[in-house]
Amino acid sequence: MLLGSRLVQRFFLAMVFIIVLFALAIYFYSVPLIKDTVYGIEQNASRTVLNNVYQLAEKIHFGLEGYRQQALESRKQQLKTVVGFAGSYADDLFEQVAAGELTEAQARRQLYEGLRSYTYGNNDYIWIASYEAVLLSHPDVRFHGTEAARLEGASGEPIIPTVVAQAREQGEAFVQYQWQRLDQPEPLDKLSYVKDFPQWGFVIGSGLYLDDIEAEVQKRLQLAMVELRHSLQEIKIAKTGYMYIFDADANMLIHPNDNLDGINFIGHKNPVTGESIAEELIEVADTGREWTYLWDKPDDAGNYVHQKQSLVRFLEGLEWYIGSSVYEDELQRSSEVLTERIMTITTVVLVISLFVALLFVSQISAPLRRLADTARKVSGGDLSAQSGIDSDDELGVLGRTFDSMVKRLSDNIHNLDYQVQSRTQALVETERRQRTILDELPAQLALVDSDLRYHFVNRRYAEMFECPKESLVGKTIQEVMPTAMYELFMPYVEQTLDGRECEFEYSFEHHGREVITRRKLIPEFDENGRVQAILTLSFDMTAAKEAERKLTEAQRMSAVGQLAGGLAHDFNNLLTVVIGNLVSANDRYAEVDGLATYLTPAIRAGRRGADITNRLLSFSRNQPLSPSCIDVGALINDSLALLQGSLPSNIAIGFEADEGPELVAFVDQSQLENALFNLALNARDAMPKGGQLRFMVNNLKVTTGDLGRNAGYDEPVLPGEYLRISVTDSGQGFDQDSLNRAFEPFYTTKKGTGSGLGLSMVYGFVKQSRGYIRIDSKPGQGAKINLLLPARSVDPDAETPLPERLEGKSGEGRLILLAEDNADVRAVIVEQLVDSGFGVVEASDGDEALMLLDSLDELYALVSDIMMPGEIDGYELADRVSLRRPEARIVLITGYAHDQSEREGGRHYRTLRKPFQANELRRALLG
Known part of the structure; x- marks a missing residue:
């Protein structure tokens, strides 16, 4: 019997005494305290939950405030972007004004109307106000075009003048005021961004209504409340x-x-x-x-x-x-339940303790043996071994601790294996993604070691050598690169191996086209500072170089055009004097024997010079045009008969035209005929042994998606409707130098013949007609010249004016006021007018002509140069004469042609281009 042992009896009685005493201490000492403590804990739990919910709501509040500020800042940036867009749009229009493509009034009207119809966001818009507080552009009919100086805010301060003043003072400003929404009567708080554009004398602004932001905040608050409601339901x-x-x-x-x-x-x-x-x-x-x-x-x-x-x-x-x-009773219930459970546990523990005490002696040694056996298994490598000791004494703690240690050791080993495997998979996936990203970069990448052996290349680098990238890894650059490329690269590679970063350009031919690349070699150092690898980066610069070349070419052609126009202007004045005096001398001294032998060639040469100046004016885009809707197919058919007689018989001429819609272009008919004849004569000179000359015409609609297919023209082709004329010959073609200089005036490849103005005249005519031109040619393979001209529909009701007849008209007794700053030119014109019977009063500029006007009661006509010194040019002088003397005829003359179709808000007058003949002047005055 276990109780027969004195040690067991003593230990058992001691255990009984201790357990009973412990149970009584728990009941009389701990239970009341536990009740109060648990009650307090429950109350604190309620307070803690409240504080947590309060903090959550507070975060919602702070989040809403932050969102409000963030939304406001975002909308401010949007306002700046919108106003910047409007400014860029204005820049484009006024650049067209500077280029002579639009008048300022047209540009302003297009700007105001264009921005007025533009809205974004919650029906937000852009407005323009002048410095005088006139709303030049506003989508609301209540304010568009009105003077807003009297519109006052809630404080009685004028709104628009205040906004304009702040923008002008600061250059740009954010201003808050009250303003109505579109089609709403009540003013709301509004924040506007306004920017001053002093070069155009107005400010541009766009704004947002603050209640839009508040609505977004309230919407966000409602979403937050939904989430908060869900959270509170769980509490x-x-x-x-x-x-x-x-x-x-x-x-x-x-x-x-x-x-x-x-x-x-x-x-x-x-x-x-x-x-x-x-x-x-x-x-x-x-x-x-x-x-x-x-x-x-x-x-x-x-x-x-x-x-x-x-x-x-x-x-x-x-x-x-x-x-x-x-x-309250729920707060107290927890403490009562806890007390009951403590007493139950105490009773159970007491009974169990007594039973354990009986078995303690006999069982004390058994766990120790099991623990030792388990330790031996673990030391032998069996990490699944467990002692199974689960008692509540020191042996139990020791056993559980030992089992827990073994379990943690086994788990740690398994976790380590799993982490190693997961990390390996993550590294593989990361490497795969990095390789995908590197393959898709718009650059060629490669990494070579210090032995110049490839360790990595991306897809674009491998495509350059037209082989799989896997086949390059492990090879040296000498094995992969062509010899010429390798010899060029090696000096830069050696510099990089010395620790210096290198950058250079390299060009090569790829699939029949030249590719220009910028390459960068970057050294990679080890921990000792030695170069262990080289990273090579290569970027395709072909498109950028081509764009740079075209920009330079356009700037050069523009400069040459301005020079040509200025020369033509001065030369026309000189030719007016020369031809006028030669013609007068020929008429006055016709009886002098042999004089005509000298004068006739001189007059013919002078008129040839005038033709050259006309070509220069055409190149410089200052040739006056009279565009109309021209049936190009019919025009070319009519021209073929003339060309057949002008070209050698060994040149075959063909013409092809698309079927369907009419082939109509909106151009000057005579200038188009001259351009086609010039192209045909150039083709004739390029085919001295004969060949084929073919004209092709078709309609072409260019959209945004077609721009790439229409590359190669002198400028990027804008979307629109065009008529394409292609002139193709089988002649000698153009070399690269000729292609680069083909449109320059006086440049020619014809040795000893030709003025070099044929293609330049065609170029100027096409550009002045708002078209595009392209030459496709290689040496010995002929040439194809494409013209893109704007297409228009034909007006069947258009009528052609009939020329006026001059029979029975004379200048006798009619007084002419002549305004011309060049004395020599003025003398020639005076002589022509006097020979026609007119009386002439001379003026050296517009100011002098106005002073003389009041004293000329019987003024028949005004003849005036357009460009004169002083504050009044020919157009303004003509306008003032027309106001004072409506019955007087106006004839304007100029050596630098002006296109009156570009005049806005002014009258159009008859114009003569210098040099002109006496009968042309007489027809302009009497016709």
């Missing part, structure tokens, strides 16, 4: 306690009871005090005191005898009251 205090939120007006925002959620409970009374529950909750908010009241229970409805506690906190930013509610 339980004790058994049935809950959280709720209401606002300062006693509107219940969130409540788990559907009967109370969303209602106004200001009328709900406390059955104890008779006061409003909402007011009492507000009164105790943030005081730290619990508000106690009587309420019913779901299982005891209508019986308001159950005591309840509430804690309330006030969130000022959102004006929320956040409260917790829990029954």
